[in-house]
Amino acid sequence: MRKTYPLVSIITVNYNQALVTCALIESLNKISYPNFELIVVDNNSTEDDPAIIKQRYPNIIFIANPINYGFAAGNNFGLMRARGEYVLLINNDIEVPPNFMEPLVEKLEGNPNIGAVSPKIKFYYQPDTIQYAGFTPINNITMRNASIGFREKDKGQYEEDRETAYTHGAAMLVPINVVKEVGLMSYIFFLYYEEADWCARIARAGYSMHYVHNSYVLHKESISTGKLSALKIYYQNRNRIVFMRRNIQGREFYLSLGYQLFVAIPKNAFSFLLKGKFALFLAYYRAIGWNIKNIFSKEIHENPKL
DSSP states (O other), X not given: OOSOOOXXXXXXXXXXXXXXXXXXXXXXXXXXXXXXXXXXXXXXXXXXXXXXXXXXXXXXXXXXXXXXXXXXXHXXXXXXXXXXXXXXXXXXXXXXXXXXXXXXXXXHHTOTTEEXXXXXXXXXXXXXXXXXSOBOOOOTTXXXXXXXXXXXXXXXTTOSOEEESOOOTTEEEEEHHHHHHHOSOOTTOSSSSHHHHHXXXXXXXXXXXXEEEEEEEEEOTTTTTOSSOHHHHHHHHHHHHHHHHHHOOHHHHHHHHHHIIIIIHHXXXXXXXXXXXXXXXXXXXXXXXXXXXXXXXXXXXXXXOO
């Protein structure tokens, strides 16, 4: 049995999903880990009343942002408020089983060279199916990678911890001393790629990242942005290029940029044009346009400190 339970600060960002966030909190209130604080950051929800979250759960720390600062900045507000030795960033569309926290904390407690860990992530509506059991590295040319185990039935095939190229932003536990060393998430991302960029910075600081097999959470995937919305396409493609600009140098950067501009984006964009989905087609070119407009922006490379 554990003798000590270091304080874990659990941070989640809410945007127009008060009842979804309440379901997460309800599951967290049943966990066996006895020492945590819960910080809910509301990004100026306008379609429902986020005040019900604090009314139902008065013990939480509730931060009400005056505008929608985005996912990265929302998490950063939580990180600035956190008092824990460890911080757990968790999507509000997750629900957790009672004993998910202990294996994550134990993995970090015994390994000062590990900078972040994630549990196995399974689909909430198909709990026998895996979403994440680690990530492969992002290819420096195509900017694509794969989620290990994605859509596989969970038959015990990933029942050992493994080092991974990236932890998963839906549920990642990070020591606060690592956050102090590498800084907060970059505000430039707003939505998508912020955790991959954060993991790249954690890796450059000399830390490894790990998938922890004996912890899992259940993810209600893509409640917030829909399957293929213009918002999702815009930010994914805008930020894929931003990620390249921040993390890839030299010849590979130009090869990767050429691949995105002349192969990947035109191919995907024109497939939507042929289907008559003009808003989705335009989202690709707005993503490129943003990067051209901000080609000399210093903000692209800023890493805010805690």
